[in-house]
Amino acid sequence: MENTITLLFFIALFLLFFTYFGYGAVIWIAVKIKEWRNPPGMLQLPEILPEVTLFISAYNEECMVDHKMENCLSLDYPREKLKIYWVTDGSTDKTNEKLAKYPEVITLFQPERRGKTAAINRGMRYVTTPFVVFTDANAMINRQAIKDLIKYFGDPKTGCVAGEKRILTDVKDVAASVGEGFYWRYESTLKELDARLCSAVGAAGELFAIRTGLYEDMRLDTLLDDFVLSLRIVRQGYRIAYCKNAYAMEKASLNMEEEKKRKIRIAAGGLQAVSRFTELMNIFRYGCFSYLYIHHRVMRWTVAPVVLLLLIPLNIALLCMDASPRWFIQLFALLQALSYVAAVIGWYLDKKRIKMNFFYIPYYFLFMNLNIFSGIIYLFRFEGDAVWEKAKRSK
Numbered sequence: 001m002e003n004t005i006t007l008l009f010f011i012a013l014f015l016l017f018f019t020y021f022g023y024g025a026v027i028w029i030a031v032k033i034k035e036w037r038n039p040p041g042m043l044q045l046p047e048i049l050p051e052v053t054l055f056i057s058a059y060n061e062e063c064m065v066d067h068k069m070e071n072c073l074s075l076d077y078p079r080e081k082l083k084i085y086w087v088t089d090g091s092t093d094k095t096n097e098k099l100a101k102y103p104e105v106i107t108l109f110q111p112e113r114r115g116k117t118a119a120i121n122r123g124m125r126y127v128t129t130p131f132v133v134f135t136d137a138n139a140m141i142n143r144q145a146i147k148d149l150i151k152y153f154g155d156p157k158t159g160c161v162a163g164e165k166r167i168l169t170d171v172k173d174v175a176a177s178v179g180e181g182f183y184w185r186y187e188s189t190l191k192e193l194d195a196r197l198c199s200a201v202g203a204a205g206e207l208f209a210i211r212t213g214l215y216e217d218m219r220l221d222t223l224l225d226d227f228v229l230s231l232r233i234v235r236q237g238y239r240i241a242y243c244k245n246a247y248a249m250e251k252a253s254l255n256m257e258e259e260k261k262r263k264i265r266i267a268a269g270g271l272q273a274v275s276r277f278t279e280l281m282n283i284f285r286y287g288c289f290s291y292l293y294i295h296h297r298v299m300r301w302t303v304a305p306v307v308l309l310l311l312i313p314l315n316i317a318l319l320c321m322d323a324s325p326r327w328f329i330q331l332f333a334l335l336q337a338l339s340y341v342a343a344v345i346g347w348y349l350d351k352k353r354i355k356m357n358f359f360y361i362p363y364y365f366l367f368m369n370l371n372i373f374s375g376i377i378y379l380f381r382f383e384g385d386a387v388w389e390k391a392k393r394s395k
Contacts, residue, residue, distance in 0.1 A: 002321050009314040012307040019304045023295045027193045034197060043151040049081055051129040052146055057087045057119045058095060061137040065098040068137050073104065077146045087123035089113055115386035117222040124215050132212050134226070139206040139248035149209040152241040159214045159238025160230045162200050163207030164188050164247040178357050179364025180252045180259065188244065190296060195242030198288035201296045203230040203240060206248035214238065221384040224269025231277050234289060256350060256367065263368060267375025268382065270301040305369040311336065340366070
C-alpha cells in the first residue's frame with residue numbers, strides 16, 4: 001500500500017510540476033536549439049499593403065463605442081484599406097445609434113441575440129478582404145498592431161497570428177487584476193515560445209488575425225470562440241504565429257466575483273474544445289503541435305487541477321505512514337501548507353481591499369484551478385445556449 005501511494009504521489013507531483021514549470025523549461029531549451037541551428041529571419045511588410053477588415057462583435061457596448069472608435073481611427077494603416085465592421089446583434093442600448101455617427105463603420109445588426117459565435121458566423125459572410133483582424137470593443141490596440149500582424153502572413157504556412165493581451169492595472173486594483181495580470185504575462189511568455197518552436201496553441205479574442213479564406217463557421221453552442229476558431233485553422237494544416245509587438249490593452253475584472261464568471265466560462269469552453277479537437281492530440285499527424293497542445297492546454301484543463309487536489313490526501317497519507325524519503329515528504333507537506341495559508345490570506349486581504357501582491361498570486365492560482373471544477377459542472381448543465389453574461393471590468 002505504501003509503495004502504491006508513494007508512486008501515485010510522485011506521479012501527481014511530476015504532472016503538476018511539469019504542467020506549470022517543466023513544460024516551459026523544455027520549450028525554452030528547444031527554442032534555443034532550433035534558433036541556434038536556424039536563426040529566424042526578419043519580417044517584412046508586403047510592398048502593397050492588403051485590404052484588412054477590423055472585426056468587432058459587441059453587445060450593448062454604448063459606453064465603449066467612442067473610445068474604441070478613437071482607437072480604431074488612430075491605427076497606422078491606410079484608411080482606404082481598412083474596413084471596420086461592428087456586429088451588434090441583439091443590442092438594446094445606444095450602441096447602434098453611436099456607431100451611426102461614424103461613416104467609416106459598417107454596422108451589421110439583427111434584433112435577435114444568439115451569442116458571440118452566431119454573430120461572428122453571420123458577420124464573416126460579409127467580409128471580402130483577404131485578412132481579418134478580430135478585436136473586442138473594450139480592448140484598445142496599439143497604433144502599429146495591424147501592420148505588425150500582417151508581416152507574419154508573408155509565411156504561407158501561417159494561417160493565424162495571435163496578438164498579445166495586456167492587463168491594465170493601477171494602485172487601487174487588488175486580487176482580480178494582480179492575479180490576471182500575472183497570469184497573462186506568464187501565458188504570453190509560453191505562447192511566444194510555442195510559436196517560435198512550432199505554433200502558438202490558440203489565440204485570445206482581444207486581438208488576433210486570420211486569412212479570411214480559412215474561416216469555417218463554428219457550431220452555435222461554442223463557448224470559447226477565439227480558441228476554437230484558431231484551432232480550426234491549425235486543423236487545416238496551418239500554424240498560429242505570435243506577435244508580441246501587436247497588443248491589446250484591457251482592464252481587469254472588477255473583482256473576483258466577476259473574474260469567476262470569466263474563469264468558469266473559459267474552463268467550460270476549454271473542456272468543450274478539448275472534447276471536440278481530440279484529433280489534434282495525434283502526434284503522428286500534427287507532430288510538434290500535438291505535444292504543445294497536450295501539455296499547454298489539455299493537461300492544464302484536465303489533469304493539473306485533479307492532481308493539485310490529490311496531492312493533499314496523498315501527502316497526508318505518506319506522513320502518517322512515515323514513508324521515505326521522509327525529509328522530502330515533510331518538506332513538501334510544509335510547502336503545501338504554506339501555499340494554502342498564503343492563498344487564504346490573499347482571499348482575506350482581497351475581501352478587505354488591502355493590496356499585497358505576494359499573497360494574491362497563490363490565491364489566484366488556487367482560484368483558477370478550483371473554477372475548472374465549476375466549469376465541468378457548467379458544461380454538464382449546458383443546454384447549448386452560448387449567450388453569456390459579460391464580466392464587469394474595473395473603471
